[in-house]
Amino acid sequence: MKMYEINKLCDVLTCAIMCSPNKSQPDALPDHSEVRRLIEQFKNMPEEERNKVMVNHKMFLKQMVDMELEKVNKLEKENRELEIWMAMNQFIAGKPLNDLQFTDLKEMRRMIKEKLKEFEAKIKSWKEELAKMNQLLGAQPVTTVAGENIQNAMQMVPWSMWDAPTKSS
Structure with missing residues (x-):
C-alpha cells in the first residue's frame, strides 16, 4: 500500500522485492515482470543520472546528520541572540555590563544596528x-x-x- 501511495503522490515508479526466510522465492510488487522492467530501466540510465537518484544508507545518514547539525547551529545562534537580548534588558533595568566579554559587546552592537x-x-x-x-x-x-x-x-x-x-x- 505504501509503495502505491509513493507512486501516486510523488509520481515516481516504484517496485519492491521482499525476501522471507520462510519462502524460497522472493515476493515482487507489483509483479516479477514489472520489477525486472524497472530494474533494467534503472540500469540503462546513464551513470550520472543514476547517481542523482540513488542514495545509499551512508549517504542518507550523512544527509540526516547534516540537517540536524544545521538545526543545532540555528538553535545555538538563536540562544546566543536571546542571551545578548537578555543582557541588554538587564542593563536597561540597571544591571552593569561587567559580566560581558568584549565579543558579547560586539555582538550586542551588531544586533542593535540590525534592529535600528x-x-x-x-x-x-x-x-x-x-x-x-x-x-x-x-x-x-x-x-x-x-x-x-x-x-x-x-x-x-x-x-x-x-x-x-x-x-x-
Missing part, C-alpha cells in the same frame, strides 16, 4: 503608507509624523491602519 535598520525600514514604510493615505484623502502631505504634526497625521489616518498586522521576525 529594521525600525528605520518600518518608519519609512509607515511614512509611505501615510503619504498614500493623505493623497487618497486629499490632505496636505506630512513630511514627518513627529512633533506638532503627529496629531494632524493621526486625525487624517483611519484607525484601522494602526491595527494592521505586522510581519513577525
Whole structure:
C-alpha cells in the first residue's frame, strides 16, 4: 500500500522485492515482470543520472546528520541572540555590563544596528503608507509624523491602519 501511495503522490515508479526466510522465492510488487522492467530501466540510465537518484544508507545518514547539525547551529545562534537580548534588558533595568566579554559587546552592537535598520525600514514604510493615505484623502502631505504634526497625521489616518498586522521576525 505504501509503495502505491509513493507512486501516486510523488509520481515516481516504484517496485519492491521482499525476501522471507520462510519462502524460497522472493515476493515482487507489483509483479516479477514489472520489477525486472524497472530494474533494467534503472540500469540503462546513464551513470550520472543514476547517481542523482540513488542514495545509499551512508549517504542518507550523512544527509540526516547534516540537517540536524544545521538545526543545532540555528538553535545555538538563536540562544546566543536571546542571551545578548537578555543582557541588554538587564542593563536597561540597571544591571552593569561587567559580566560581558568584549565579543558579547560586539555582538550586542551588531544586533542593535540590525534592529535600528529594521525600525528605520518600518518608519519609512509607515511614512509611505501615510503619504498614500493623505493623497487618497486629499490632505496636505506630512513630511514627518513627529512633533506638532503627529496629531494632524493621526486625525487624517483611519484607525484601522494602526491595527494592521505586522510581519513577525
